Amino acid sequence: MTAPPWPKPRTAHPRAAALLPGGRRRRSSRGVWLGVAAWLAGLFAVTPILWMLLTSFHSEQDAAQNPPSLAADLTLESYRTFFGSQPLPAFVNSFSASLVSTALVLALSVPAAYALSIKPVPKWSDVMFFFLSTKFLPIVAGLLPLYLFALHTGTLDNIWLLSILYTSMNLAVAVWMMRSFLSEVPREIIEAAQLDGASLTTTLVRVVGPIAIPGIAATALICFIFSWNELMLARTLTATVASTAPVFMTSFLTSQGLFIAKMSAACIAISLPVLAAGFAAQDKLVQGLSMGAVK
Amino acid sequence: MDSAAATRDTPLPTSTPAAAEHGEARIRRWARRGPLLPALVFMVVTTQLPMVVTVVVSMFNWNALYPNDIHFVGLDNFVQVFQTDALRGAVVTTIVMTGVVVAASLVLGLGLALLLHRRFWGRGVVRTMLIAPFLMVPIAAALLWKHVLLNPSYGLINGALGWLWSLFGSDSPPQPAWVSTYPMMSIEAALIWQWTPFMMLIILAGLQSLPPDTLEAAQVDGAGPFAVFRYITLPHLRRYLELGALLGSVYIVQNFDAVFTMTSGGLGTANLAYTVYRTFFQAQDYGLASAMGVLVVLASIVIATLALRTVSSLLKEA
Numbered sequence: 260m261t262a263p264p265w266p267k268p269r270t271a272h273p274r275a276a277a278l279l280p281g282g283r284r285r286r287s288s289r290g291v292w293l294g295v296a297a298w299l300a301g302l303f304a305v306t307p308i309l310w311m312l313l314t315s316f317h318s319e320q321d322a323a324q325n326p327p328s329l330a331a332d333l334t335l336e337s338y339r340t341f342f343g344s345q346p347l348p349a350f351v352n353s354f355s356a357s358l359v360s361t362a363l364v365l366a367l368s369v370p371a372a373y374a375l376s377i378k379p380v381p382k383w384s385d386v387m388f389f390f391l392s393t394k395f396l397p398i399v400a401g402l403l404p405l406y407l408f409a410l411h412t413g414t415l416d417n418i419w420l421l422s423i424l425y426t427s428m429n430l431a432v433a434v435w436m437m438r439s440f441l442s443e444v445p446r447e448i449i450e451a452a453q454l455d456g457a458s459l460t461t462t463l464v465r466v467v468g469p470i471a472i473p474g475i476a477a478t479a480l481i482c483f484i485f486s487w488n489e490l491m492l493a494r495t496l497t498a499t500v501a502s503t504a505p506v507f508m509t510s511f512l513t514s515q516g517l518f519i520a521k522m523s524a525a526c527i528a529i530s531l532p533v534l535a536a537g538f539a540a541q542d543k544l545v546q547g548l549s550m551g552a553v554k
Numbered sequence: 555m556d557s558a559a560a561t562r563d564t565p566l567p568t569s570t571p572a573a574a575e576h577g578e579a580r581i582r583r584w585a586r587r588g589p590l591l592p593a594l595v596f597m598v599v600t601t602q603l604p605m606v607v608t609v610v611v612s613m614f615n616w617n618a619l620y621p622n623d624i625h626f627v628g629l630d631n632f633v634q635v636f637q638t639d640a641l642r643g644a645v646v647t648t649i650v651m652t653g654v655v656v657a658a659s660l661v662l663g664l665g666l667a668l669l670l671h672r673r674f675w676g677r678g679v680v681r682t683m684l685i686a687p688f689l690m691v692p693i694a695a696a697l698l699w700k701h702v703l704l705n706p707s708y709g710l711i712n713g714a715l716g717w718l719w720s721l722f723g724s725d726s727p728p729q730p731a732w733v734s735t736y737p738m739m740s741i742e743a744a745l746i747w748q749w750t751p752f753m754m755l756i757i758l759a760g761l762q763s764l765p766p767d768t769l770e771a772a773q774v775d776g777a778g779p780f781a782v783f784r785y786i787t788l789p790h791l792r793r794y795l796e797l798g799a800l801l802g803s804v805y806i807v808q809n810f811d812a813v814f815t816m817t818s819g820g821l822g823t824a825n826l827a828y829t830v831y832r833t834f835f836q837a838q839d840y841g842l843a844s845a846m847g848v849l850v851v852l853a854s855i856v857i858a859t860l861a862l863r864t865v866s867s868l869l870k871e872a
Binding site: 290291293294296297298300301302304305307308310311314322323324325327367368370371373374375378379380386389390392393394395396397398399400401402403404405406407408423424426427430431434484487488490491495504505508509512519522523525526527529530533534537538541544545546 | 586587588589590592593594596597600601602603604605607608611666669670672674675676677679680681682683684685686687688689690691692693694697698699701702703705707708710712713714716717747750751755758759804807808810811814826827830831834835840843844847848850851854855
């Protein structure tokens, strides 16, 4: 037996210390402090957002106070201004582009992941690296061709073009996520189903499907968030008809000047769908972000 | 489509068993490839084709403001790119910004994941609070930092400084103009705030996949908490740290929203993505912008080749 790589403990009986009541009490008081530290970190991370939320309910005068006024009267004025400036089409556009592209990503990535994990093609890992390598191509380097293409095909300011491009933006990561989710489906189950005479469709729907659904949901959530957030392509390729929520945000600011309460209201409003989706599906978020590396 | 292609390619006299077998194998091969093809074709068309166009345009003198003067110039645009300071500055800015943000958010994310991995009262709430920054739309997060936190006259930070100073009876607190005095640090702070939860979640996933018996065995063998961390936890987390660094780099190298919103690329904060965007839109110099784009891609390929080597470990274990 080889010696463990860490230095030898100084105490002769390391386990004895852990068994002593004093030791246990010390450990639990340390636990309390670490819990407090976690709470402080959490509050620190969320304070800017809460402050923005509070500011969005303040009048412009109160919002511009220094030192800040915590107890100022609350008002819906900023939200009235924001929703009065007709942001609805932009929200509808964002929802359409995000949902359509997410659906397309799933339609393309699930079969691809199947061909990369359950029934792998030869050289599947090269294909995986090809997909990943496309993520390293900066979108900005393809901006001009995309713009010229849109200009000449009359698809400038068209939400469908944006949906296609968001699909392209998210597909590589989605294939990676889906592959790792699908490779968790035990081969034996699939073989057993086929031995029992189940057709390919039945195997996919009844056996692979239920195991893969959580992974598909995680992938969809991540794709939705990234599409909703995207600014550069939307700003370049849309104008008035197809502008998305982040693009609307930039023009809202220009038209309103720097009014901090209105700006806060607008920021909260456009982040709300993502915040809601993310909070509702935290576990999916963890799974998706780690590309299914969670076993 | 695929099976049709396969039958067409099958030699006509299928009576010999060898030929039939060959044809069948072909069909089976295409049946395997079939599900992969739509995604593969889609990616080639939407990512590789534009790149080819960019390479072609990069060799033309093409300014949208002078539409009658488009002609082939070979590598002149590339020479011009290297002669201007803008791109060199942008390369340095991009490297510094990406390095600082990825490193800081990885370290912070590791610390937070370790805190969050323990059981304590209100753990779910704390996790929700820690994730929140990642769920802000990036442009909203950039605006939040620029105006709500860092604004010199009504931002929260200077407001808090004023409040602290007034506690001690001083009415002249320091009120720095954060974004104009420390432009890079402001952008980096905003990005670190947004990306730390991302790293934390990935590392947390790694911690949760660490088998508890390994930890117990190490403790029984007399390893203290630091030895356990150093020799058990950290090696186990390596893959997850690498994955976080890789994904974080991919997204932060291309960051546009924060630079665009907080400084509009001024004060030495123009990274590559923003510089190409500006050359394209403000200068309308398509040839030059494309040359920059090509160089950005070449640089990305170098980084990607290095990065992919580290990720290959991810595939092996799967």
